[in-house]
Amino acid sequence: MLTRPFGATTREVVVIGQGTWRMGESRSHANDEVAALRLGLDLGMTHIDTAEMYADGGAERVVAEAIAGRRREVFLATKVLPHNAAYADTIRACEGSLKRLGTDYVDLYLLHWWSTRHPIEDTMRAMVELVRRGLVRYVGVSNFDVEQMRAAKAALGAVPLACNQMLYHLRDRTIERDVLPWCERNRVAVVGYTPLARGGFMRSAVAAVAKRHGVTPRQVALNYLTRRKALFTIPKASRPEHIRENAAAAEFTPSRADLAAIDAEFPA
Ligand SMILES: NC(=O)c1ccc[n+]([C@@H]2O[C@H](COP(=O)([O-])OP(=O)(O)OC[C@H]3O[C@@H](n4cnc5c(N)ncnc54)[C@H](OP(=O)(O)O)[C@@H]3O)[C@@H](O)[C@H]2O)c1
Numbered sequence: 001m002l003t004r005p006f007g008a009t010t011r012e013v014v015v016i017g018q019g020t021w022r023m024g025e026s027r028s029h030a031n032d033e034v035a036a037l038r039l040g041l042d043l044g045m046t047h048i049d050t051a052e053m054y055a056d057g058g059a060e061r062v063v064a065e066a067i068a069g070r071r072r073e074v075f076l077a078t079k080v081l082p083h084n085a086a087y088a089d090t091i092r093a094c095e096g097s098l099k100r101l102g103t104d105y106v107d108l109y110l111l112h113w114w115s116t117r118h119p120i121e122d123t124m125r126a127m128v129e130l131v132r133r134g135l136v137r138y139v140g141v142s143n144f145d146v147e148q149m150r151a152a153k154a155a156l157g158a159v160p161l162a163c164n165q166m167l168y169h170l171r172d173r174t175i176e177r178d179v180l181p182w183c184e185r186n187r188v189a190v191v192g193y194t195p196l197a198r199g200g201f202m203r204s205a206v207a208a209v210a211k212r213h214g215v216t217p218r219q220v221a222l223n224y225l226t227r228r229k230a231l232f233t234i235p236k237a238s239r240p241e242h243i244r245e246n247a248a249a250a251e252f253t254p255s256r257a258d259l260a261a262i263d264a265e266f267p268a
Contacts, residue, residue: 001044002250004229006075007189008160009138011107013075015226015250017047018243019193019236024058029238030065036238037066041073043247049165049191049234050101051079051112052093057100064102076101077108077191079142080123082115089118090126094135109136110165111152113143120148124155131159138162140189146182153186161188168192168233170206170221173268184230192233195225205261213252222249224262 003012018040023033037048048067050059060078067074078101084093094109109130111123130136140163141152153161164183166175168190175190183190201207201217206224210217225233237243254262 007162008187009162014044014047015232016045016222016246017049017234018045019234020050020059020063021054021236024055024062030062033062033238034065036243039240040243045247046073047075049077052097053081060097060100064100071103075107078106079110079112081112085111085115085118085123087122087126090123094130105135107137108140110140110142114148120151121155124152128159146178163189163191165191165193167194168225169195169197170266176268189232190230192225195222195233195235205265209254209258215252216245218245219249222246223254
């Protein structure tokens, strides 16, 4: 699995990880979800993204089972909800996530989206404290525009802003306008979410590229979405055939002509 440095950190992270939204919602699916994440880990998708929000902590419990006995392999990310983003609540939320995740640290802790209620300075001060205590390795944000990233970065002081997790798929390339260029200039990783949204690649330039390389259209999409050094992606999959497909998506190199054909059909 292809890895690259994660923003300004020294940590090498796989370009294709695993999302967990909609996991942990029903006990009857939990065993399959645990098996899915473990298969993903076996295939090298060691960045696991979750959040206290997903299934009210249920997704974090599924992740706990999946990573039991193999914590060191995993680059584990979770998120605090904006309504928990006051200083003391952020610390408490992180402790709650750690308990549900069955671990004593997360690799990455994100503010899920901008809080209109709590000043960013308070949340980031809590993040710095969590890093100081060793409960969190790296700090990030999600769904932040450039102004909001600037404010978070300033509030973090010497602690780097490691990433911004943003919506990014072929039919929504909004981040390429200003968020991605700013992140590239400031060595902030961009983790794209919902990379497979709205499909529809079967009869497109993407399908033609897939045919040329003997891969699937979704593999082309994931590969394209990680084509720049700042980019990472976190597809969610529960079905073993989906996991295998996603895990192999970085294993080919599209030509410049391939990229140009995709750009022409799915413009930024
Ligand atoms: N920060 C945020 O605000 C935010 C927002 C949304 C999502 N996220 C994160 O990003 C992750 C990914 O986004 P997402 O879950 O919204 O969407 P996604 O990963 O684009 O799509 C997930 C759906 O695609 C299916 N799928 C996965 N691989 C496939 C394949 N190879 N072929 C066909 N279908 C495939 C899955 O089916 P099966 O499950 O049946 O395999 C599932 O129904 C989330 O799980 C979450 O961790 C973050």
